[in-house]
Amino acid sequence: MTDLFKSRIENIKNILSSENLSNLLILSDENIYYLTGFYGKNSGSLLLITDNKLHLITNFLYLEQAKKSIDNDSLNIVFYRRDRFKKLLEILEGYNFESVNLEGKNISFKDGLNLGKMLSRQNKEFKIKDGLVEKLRIIKDEVEISKIKNACKITDNAFNKILDYGAKKVESLSEVELSFSLEELMVKNNSIGKSFDIIVAYDKNSSMPHYSPQKIKVKDGIVLMDFGCRYTNYCSDMTRTIFTRNNKICNEFKKIYDIVLEAQYKAIKFCREGITCRELDSTARNFISSKGYGNNFGHGLGHGVGLEIHEEPIVNPESNTVLKENMIITVEPGIYIEDFGGVRIEDMLLVKKNACEVLYGSTKEFFIMADF
Amino acid sequence: MTDLFKSRIENIKNILSSENLSNLLILSDENIYYLTGFYGKNSGSLLLITDNKLHLITNFLYLEQAKKSIDNDSLNIVFYRRDRFKKLLEILEGYNFESVNLEGKNISFKDGLNLGKMLSRQNKEFKIKDGLVEKLRIIKDEVEISKIKNACKITDNAFNKILDYGAKKVESLSEVELSFSLEELMVKNNSIGKSFDIIVAYDKNSSMPHYSPQKIKVKDGIVLMDFGCRYTNYCSDMTRTIFTRNNKICNEFKKIYDIVLEAQYKAIKFCREGITCRELDSTARNFISSKGYGNNFGHGLGHGVGLEIHEEPIVNPESNTVLKENMIITVEPGIYIEDFGGVRIEDMLLVKKNACEVLYGSTKEFFIMADF
Numbered sequence: 181m182t183d184l185f186k187s188r189i190e191n192i193k194n195i196l197s198s199e200n201l202s203n204l205l206i207l208s209d210e211n212i213y214y215l216t217g218f219y220g221k222n223s224g225s226l227l228l229i230t231d232n233k234l235h236l237i238t239n240f241l242y243l244e245q246a247k248k249s250i251d252n253d254s255l256n257i258v259f260y261r262r263d264r265f266k267k268l269l270e271i272l273e274g275y276n277f278e279s280v281n282l283e284g285k286n287i288s289f290k291d292g293l294n295l296g297k298m299l300s301r302q303n304k305e306f307k308i309k310d311g312l313v314e315k316l317r318i319i320k321d322e323v324e325i326s327k328i329k330n331a332c333k334i335t336d337n338a339f340n341k342i343l344d345y346g347a348k349k350v351e352s353l354s355e356v357e358l359s360f361s362l363e364e365l366m367v368k369n370n371s372i373g374k375s376f377d378i379i380v381a382y383d384k385n386s387s388m389p390h391y392s393p394q395k396i397k398v399k400d401g402i403v404l405m406d407f408g409c410r411y412t413n414y415c416s417d418m419t420r421t422i423f424t425r426n427n428k429i430c431n432e433f434k435k436i437y438d439i440v441l442e443a444q445y446k447a448i449k450f451c452r453e454g455i456t457c458r459e460l461d462s463t464a465r466n467f468i469s470s471k472g473y474g475n476n477f478g479h480g481l482g483h484g485v486g487l488e489i490h491e492e493p494i495v496n497p498e499s500n501t502v503l504k505e506n507m508i509i510t511v512e513p514g515i516y517i518e519d520f521g522g523v524r525i526e527d528m529l530l531v532k533k534n535a536c537e538v539l540y541g542s543t544k545e546f547f548i549m550a551d552f
Numbered sequence: 553m554t555d556l557f558k559s560r561i562e563n564i565k566n567i568l569s570s571e572n573l574s575n576l577l578i579l580s581d582e583n584i585y586y587l588t589g590f591y592g593k594n595s596g597s598l599l600l601i602t603d604n605k606l607h608l609i610t611n612f613l614y615l616e617q618a619k620k621s622i623d624n625d626s627l628n629i630v631f632y633r634r635d636r637f638k639k640l641l642e643i644l645e646g647y648n649f650e651s652v653n654l655e656g657k658n659i660s661f662k663d664g665l666n667l668g669k670m671l672s673r674q675n676k677e678f679k680i681k682d683g684l685v686e687k688l689r690i691i692k693d694e695v696e697i698s699k700i701k702n703a704c705k706i707t708d709n710a711f712n713k714i715l716d717y718g719a720k721k722v723e724s725l726s727e728v729e730l731s732f733s734l735e736e737l738m739v740k741n742n743s744i745g746k747s748f749d750i751i752v753a754y755d756k757n758s759s760m761p762h763y764s765p766q767k768i769k770v771k772d773g774i775v776l777m778d779f780g781c782r783y784t785n786y787c788s789d790m791t792r793t794i795f796t797r798n799n800k801i802c803n804e805f806k807k808i809y810d811i812v813l814e815a816q817y818k819a820i821k822f823c824r825e826g827i828t829c830r831e832l833d834s835t836a837r838n839f840i841s842s843k844g845y846g847n848n849f850g851h852g853l854g855h856g857v858g859l860e861i862h863e864e865p866i867v868n869p870e871s872n873t874v875l876k877e878n879m880i881i882t883v884e885p886g887i888y889i890e891d892f893g894g895v896r897i898e899d900m901l902l903v904k905k906n907a908c909e910v911l912y913g914s915t916k917e918f919f920i921m922a923d924f
Contacts, residue, residue, distance in 0.1 A: 221749070223762065240850030241761040244890050248760075261850060262870060284662035290682060292661035310662060360739045367732045372764075373749070377593070388620075389613040390595065392744075478612030478633060498634060518616050 184323060185217050185252065191316050192229065202277055204229045204312060205268070207286035210487040211313035212236070218249040219413060226264055228271060237267050265295050269302065277304055284308035311492075318484060318492045319506050324414060325530065328486065328508055331371065331416035332528055332539040334409050338365035339420055339542045342405070347424040347549040350403070355380040355393035362407045371409035375416060376489045379406035386421065387522040389479060389514060400425035402433055402521050408489065415489045417510050418540055419526035424549045433523065436473065436515045437546050440523045443467045443513040444544070447481060451511070451529055451536040457499035464513040465497065473515045476522075482510035485528055507531040508539070556695060557624065560587050560688065564601060567684050574649055576601045576684060577640070579658035582859040583685040584608070590621040591785060598636055600643060609639050637667050641674065649676055656680035683864075690856060690864045691878050696786060697902065700858065700880055703743065703788035704900055704911040706781050710737035711792055711914045714777070719796040719921040722775070727752040727765035734779045743781035747788060748861045751778035758793065759894040761851060761886060772797035774805055774893050780861065787861045789882050790912055791898035794919045802920060805895065808845065808887045809918050812895045815839045815885040816916070819853060823883070823901055823908040829871035836885040837869065845887045848894075854882035857900055879903040880911070 192215060196204055206212055206227040213219035215227065216236065225238040225246070234255040238246045243259040250257065260267040272280065280299060284292070292306075299306055320328065342350070342362065353361065359378040367373060381391040386404040402423055408416040421437065423430045443464040450463045461481040468477045480496030485508055493501040495509055503509075512526030525544055530537040564587060568576055578584055578599040585591035587599065588608065597610040597618075606627040610618050615631040622629065632639040644652065652671060656664065664678075671678055692700065714722070714734065722730065731750040739745060753763040758776040774795055780788040793809065795802045815836040822835045833853040840849045852868030857880055865873040867881055875881075884898030897916055901908040 219764075220762070221764075243850075244888075245760045245763060259850075262868075284665070285660050287661045288657050289659045289661050289664035290656035290680060292664070293656070293680070308662060308665070356739065356744060360736070360745075364732070364736065367728065370767075372728060373732075377745075388617045390592070391617065392591075392593075395742075478615075478631075496634070516616075 182217070182251065185215060188215050188316065189229075189234070192313060193231075195312050195315060196229065199312075201281050201309065202231065203275070203280060204309060205280055205282035206313060207283050208313070211283070211317070213413065214313060214317055214487060216250050216252065216255065218246045220246065224264055226268055228268065230275060235271050237264055237271070239264070265291070265298055269298055272299075272302060272304065280304055280306045281309040282306055283310055285310050314492050317486055319504060320486060320508055321506070324486065325506065325508070327412050327414040328416065328528070329539060331375070331409055331411035331414050332418070334366050334369045334371045334411060335407065335416040335418045336540050336542050337369055338362050338407070338409075339405070339418065341365050343422070343543075343547070343549070345549075347400070350424055350549060351398055351400070354395045354397050355382055355385070356395050358398060358403070358405070359393045359407070362405065366407075366409040371411050372413075373410055375408040375410045379404065381522075384519055384521050387516045387518050387520060389516060389522065389524065398424065400427055401429045402523075404522060404524060406524065406526065413487060415485050415487070416539075417485050417489055417526065417528060418542070419512055419524045420542065420544070420547075421523045421525060422547045422549065426548045429521075430548060433521065434546055436517070437523050439468060439471045439473060440513050440515055440525050441544060441546075444511055444525050444527070447511045447513070448527070448529065448536060448538060451503065451509075451531060453503055453505045453531055453533050455503055457493050457495040457501045457503065458497055460503065460511070461495050461497050461499070464511065468513060468515065476515045476517055477513060478516070479514070482512050482526075484509050503531045505531055505533055554589070554623065556693075557587060557589050561601075561606070561624075563688050564685060565603075567687065568601065571681075571684075573653050573681065574603065575647070575653060576681060577652055577654035578685060579655045580685070583655070583689070585785065586685060586689055586859060588622050588624065588627065590614075590618045592617065596636055598640055600640065602647060607643050609636055609643070611636070637663070637670055641670055644671075644674060644676065652676055652678045653681040654678055655682055657682045686864050689858055691876060692858060692880055693878070696858065697878065697880070699784050699786040700788065700900070701911060703747075703781055703783035703786050704790070706738050706741045706743045706783060707779065707788040707790045708912050708914050709741055710734050710779070710781075711777070711790065713737050715794070715915075715919070715921070719772070722796055722921060723770055723772070726767045726769050727754055727757070728767050730770060730775070730777070731765045731779070734777065738779075738781040743783050744785075745782055747780040747782045751776065753894075756891055756893050759888045759890050759892060761888060761894065761896065770796065772799055773801045774895075776894060776896060778896065778898065785859055787857050787859070788911075789857050789861055789898065789900060790914070791884055791896045792914065792916070792919075793895045793897060794921060796921045798920045801893075805893065806918055808889070809895050811840060811843045811845060812885050812887055812897050813916060813918075816883055816897050816899070819883045819885070820899070820901065820908060820910060823875065823881075823903060825875055825877045825903055825905050827875055829865050829867040829873045829875065830869055832875065832883070833867050833869050833871070836883065840885060840887065848887045848889055849885060850888070851886070854884050854898075856881050875903045877903055877905055
C-alpha cells in the first residue's frame with residue numbers, strides 16, 4: 181500500500197477510536213477510493229473498517245479492478261454475486277460488535293431497513309455515523325491540491341480557447357455543440373472527462389441556474405458556461421458569462437454583471453481561515469441585496485470541490501463550518517431574472533491562513549467577443 | 553398538459569386507487585419526468601400525488617425550468633430554499649392523510665429518519681411504496697420506443713464510423729481518446745450526450761467488465777467498447793468487442809468470442825412475451841457453462857433501458873419478472889479471464905408477442921480491423 185492510503189487509514193482509525201467506535205461501514209465510492217485507491221463509481225461496494233482488518237466487498241464486475249488498484253495486506257477483498265449485505269453479514273459473524281456504524285447518507289431507506297433486519301438476526305444493531313471520512317476529505321493534502329490545480333488549469337485553457345474562437349465561430353454552434361467543444365478541449369488536454377453535465381445557456385436560458393443545453397443556436401447576446409473536468413479523479417468547476425456582439429442586450433446586462441463581479445471580488449477578498457462559511461456567503465449576498473437583487477440570488481455562494489463536484493464545506497447562509505487552510509471551495513454568486521437572463525461568475529479558491537488563492541487565471545471582466 | 557403526461561398521471565392514479573393509497577411521494581427524478589415532463593436531474597425534487605392535486609417541490613435552481621416544462625393546471629409548483637421536507641410538511645398540513653407513501657429506494661436512510669420525525673409531529677407516519685411508477689415505465693409506449701430506436705441508431709452509426717477508421721487510426725488513439733471519439737460521433741449525430749461513462753478496454757483490461765478507460769494506447773489486439781447515448785432523455789446501451797490486426801491473440805480469443813456470440817444468439821432467439829427473465833438468463837448462461845466458462849460470466853444477462861440506463865426488468869438468475877410486449881432490455885453475455893482479457897456482446901431488444909426485435913444493425917461477427 182502506498183504511504184498515502186496508509187496514512188489516511190491511520191487517520192480514520194484515529195477518528196474511530198476518539199469516538200469510541202469499534203467499526204465503520206463505508207458505502208460512498210469516493211470515501212472508499214480516498215482510503216484504499218479503489219474507485220468503483222456506482223459499484224455499490226462496501227468497506228468495513230475494524231481494528232484488525234479492512235474488508236472490501238465488491239461485485240464481480242469490479243473484482244479484478246479492486247485487486248489491481250489496492251495494495252494493502254491488511255485489506256481483505258471479497259466479492260458477491262447478488263447480495264452485498266449477505267456477504268457483509270458473513271464477515272460480521274467473525275466479530276462481536278454490538279452495533280455496526282454506517283453512513284446513513286449513502287444507503288437508501290429501503291436498503292437500510294433491510295440491513296437492519298439482517299443485523300438483528302446476529303443480535304447487532306446499526307447506528308448512523310455520517311461524515312467521518314468527509315472530516316478528513318474536507319482538508320486537501322498536497323497531492324490533492326496539485327491534482328485539483330491541474331484540473332483547474334485544464335479548465336482555464338478550455339475557456340481561453342473558446343474566447344479565441346471569436347463571435348463568428350461561437351455563433352455557428354448550438355448550446356449542445358458549445359458544451360461539447362468545452363469537453364473536447366478538456367479531454368484533449370489530459371483530463372479524463374467532464375466533472376458534471378456542462379451548462380451552456382444562451383440568452384434567456386441563462387436565467388435557469390441548472391439549465392441543460394439544447395440544440396439552440398447561439399446568436400448575439402449572453403452565453404453562460406458552467407463547466408469543469410476530472411483530472412485523475414479530482415474535479416474542477418468554473419463559470420463564466422460572456423457576450424457575443426456588442427448590442428443593446430449587452431448594455432442591459434452590464435449593470436448586473438458588474439454587481440455579480442463585485443460581489444465575487446468581495447468574497448474572494450474576505451476568504452481566509454477562521455471565518456465561517458455563513459459569513460463568507462453573506463459578504464457576497466449582502467452586497468447583491470443592497471443593490472436590490474437579493475431575491476434573484478437564490479442559491480448558496482459555493483461548495484467544496486474534490487473527489488466530488490459538490491462536497492463539504494457548503495457555503496450558504498446556514499453553514500457554520502469554519503474555513504480552514506487547504507479547504508478548496510467555489511465562490512459563485514449569480515443574479516437570475518426570469519425571461520431576461522442571468523449572470524454567474526464562479527472561481528475555485530484554496531483557503532490559506534490569511535487569504536485565499538484563486539485557482540483560475542481566466543478573465544472575469546465583462547467580455548464581448550470580437551471577430552477575427 | 554400534453555395528452556401523454558395526462559394519461560400517465562391517470563395511470564398512476566389508477567394504480568394508487570387499486571392499492572387503496574390516498575397519496576404517493578415520488579423522489580426519483582426520472583419518475584417525476586415521466587409523469588410531468590420536468591427533468592431536474594439530481595435536483596432533489598419531490599412530487600406529491602394526491603386525489604385532487606399534484607405538488608412539485610423543487611429548489612430555486614430549477615424553478616423556472618420546472619415552470620417552463622410543465623403544462624398542467626392541476627399541478628402546483630412550489631420552491632424551497634433550504635429544506636425540501638419542511639416545504640412538503642407545509643403542503644401536507646392541508647391534508648388529513650394518516651400516512652404518506654414514499655419511494656424508499658430513492659431517499660437516503662438519513663433523510664428518511666428525518667422525514668419520519670417531521671411527519672410524526674403532524675400525526676402522520678410514512679410507508680415505503682417502491683416501484684409504482686416503475687410498473688408503468690417498464691412497458692414502453694410508442695413515443696418512447698421511437699426515441700429509444702433513434703438512440704440506438706445513433707449508437708450504431710458511431711460504431712460503424714469507428715470500424716471505418718481502420719486499424720491504423722484506432723491504434724493512434726488511447727482508450728480515453730477512443731471513448732471520446734465514440735461520444736463525439738454520437739453528439740454530432742443528434743444525441744444530447746453519452747448515457748453512461750463509456751468503457752473502452754484494450755487488451756487485458758477487457759477482462760474487467762466495468763473498466764474505466766485510461767491514457768493507454770490501443771495497439772494490436774482486443775478492444776472492448778461499451779457505450780451508448782441519450783436521445784431526448786432516452787438511453788441506448790451497446791457493447792462490441794473487436795480486434796485490431798490478425799495475430800496470435802486473435803486466434804486465442806476466437807474460441808471464447810464464438811461462445812459468447814452463440815450464447816447471445818440463443819437468448820435473442822428465445823426472447824419473447826411470456827418467459828421469465830430468469831429463463832432468458834439461463835439460456836445464455838447454461839450454454840456458456842456447458843463450454844466450461846460459467847464462472848467467467850459473473851454478471852446478469854441484461855437489464856431494462858429507458859430513461860435510466862439500468863432500469864426494470866433486471867435479467868439475472870433470480871428475476872421472476874415475466875417479459876411483456878414492449879419491454880426493452882439488453883442481452884449482454886460475457887466471458888472474462890483475468891490477466892488475459894474478456895469478450896462481451898450486447899444488443900438491445902424490443903420484446904414482442906412471439907419474438908423480439910434487435911434494435912441494432914451493427915455487425916457482431918468476429919471482426920478484425922483492416923488498414924485502408
